[in-house]
Amino acid sequence: MTATLLRRYPLLTIVLAQLFGTSLWFSVNGVGLSLSRDLGVSEADLGRLTLTVQAGFIAGTLFIATTGLADRFRASRIFAASCLAGALTNAVFVLAAAHPPHALLLRFATGLCLAGIYPLGMKLVIGWTPRYTGAALAWLVGMLTLGTALPHLLRGSTLGLPWEWSLLGASILAVLGGIGIFVLGDGTHLPSSSGKTRVLDGLAALREPRFRAVAGGYFGHCWELYAFWTLTPFLVAREVARLGAAEAWVPWLSFTVIALGFLGCVGGGQLSRRLGSLWVARRALAASGLICLVYPLVGWLPPGLLLILLVLWGLSVIADSPQFSALAAASAPRERVGSTLAVMNAVGFALTIPSIYLTTALWEWQGGWVLWWLLPGPILGLMALQPLHRQDPLASGDA
Numbered sequence: 001m002t003a004t005l006l007r008r009y010p011l012l013t014i015v016l017a018q019l020f021g022t023s024l025w026f027s028v029n030g031v032g033l034s035l036s037r038d039l040g041v042s043e044a045d046l047g048r049l050t051l052t053v054q055a056g057f058i059a060g061t062l063f064i065a066t067t068g069l070a071d072r073f074r075a076s077r078i079f080a081a082s083c084l085a086g087a088l089t090n091a092v093f094v095l096a097a098a099h100p101p102h103a104l105l106l107r108f109a110t111g112l113c114l115a116g117i118y119p120l121g122m123k124l125v126i127g128w129t130p131r132y133t134g135a136a137l138a139w140l141v142g143m144l145t146l147g148t149a150l151p152h153l154l155r156g157s158t159l160g161l162p163w164e165w166s167l168l169g170a171s172i173l174a175v176l177g178g179i180g181i182f183v184l185g186d187g188t189h190l191p192s193s194s195g196k197t198r199v200l201d202g203l204a205a206l207r208e209p210r211f212r213a214v215a216g217g218y219f220g221h222c223w224e225l226y227a228f229w230t231l232t233p234f235l236v237a238r239e240v241a242r243l244g245a246a247e248a249w250v251p252w253l254s255f256t257v258i259a260l261g262f263l264g265c266v267g268g269g270q271l272s273r274r275l276g277s278l279w280v281a282r283r284a285l286a287a288s289g290l291i292c293l294v295y296p297l298v299g300w301l302p303p304g305l306l307l308i309l310l311v312l313w314g315l316s317v318i319a320d321s322p323q324f325s326a327l328a329a330a331s332a333p334r335e336r337v338g339s340t341l342a343v344m345n346a347v348g349f350a351l352t353i354p355s356i357y358l359t360t361a362l363w364e365w366q367g368g369w370v371l372w373w374l375l376p377g378p379i380l381g382l383m384a385l386q387p388l389h390r391q392d393p394l395a396s397g398d399a
Helices: 002-008 010-024 032-039 043-067 075-096 100-114 118-128 133-157 164-184 199-207 209-243 249-259 261-275 277-298 303-317 321-331 334-350 352-374 376-390
Strands: none
Touching (some): 010 100, 010 164, 032 209, 043 100, 043 118, 043 334, 043 352, 118 133, 133 321, 209 303, 209 321, 209 352, 209 376, 249 303, 277 303, 277 321, 277 376
């Protein structure tokens, strides 16, 4: 009965599981202020913990692509196992937070587990809802955005309680997400793999000019996105201090800035059905790049206006992501979609490491001006996409 109900609404099941599973990603960032106060964790330390998760995710996606797991085994089983393992490593972090080597190792392991959640979630969406892929993936990436913001909400709702409660709450949610996908199973709209998929097969799509252009746009998007999400609590805390408001507002406002990206994803997904994924991706990337350029220049504005500008940035910075995934899925060989997306994710997330490192390491020195280190991402991404503007198959909609 439960399986029948979940399969009646597969997209809802997948996106909720994605929301719960990806709450592990920034779970430590959500309690960053508490870790700073209780354990002396600095902004640079928090940046290193975030970088370690990204490194684990990259290693995990490369492992999936190298072994062909994404195309040889059932995506639902990999997703469920990854949720359970990620929940465990996240929970154990509570015991290791005061011991940097162990804390970093556990965050790396969490990143490994996330490699079985995010890319496999995309494959599940493609398998269950092959029509209007851009709109369906918009819901998936929207839930990734909410999952990223969720630790801030968990922390805001548990203020006055030990910070460990927020981390354990994220682990419980991940377990629930894994159970839901295990019961749902795989869709029927992807062909079986030959079982010989390797990382070179995932890279083979880069020989295609259309896929290479899409990947270039995605890589520029990645350079900006995760560094912005990492910096959000810092930027919000700066404006809250200028307002003279209580520190308790920081997690709530950080959640709002990041979580509203969900509306950007879903709204962009709806637009993609009418105007095409490429149209949405280019304009969202241009909008976030413009805000990235302007924000440091207007740091003298009242804090309320800068918080509004952060909200607009949060809306636009993620709206292009599902459309890049839809365009990539449309361009990749159908029998190697899983490995192709895994490799594209691995390269894109590798680019998040220098951007996160630069901005967190230089934050204390440069303040809001560190945001200009993110500008090359949108600029180069838009340049990479330019050749696609005249190519109708990708420009006109979701193939």
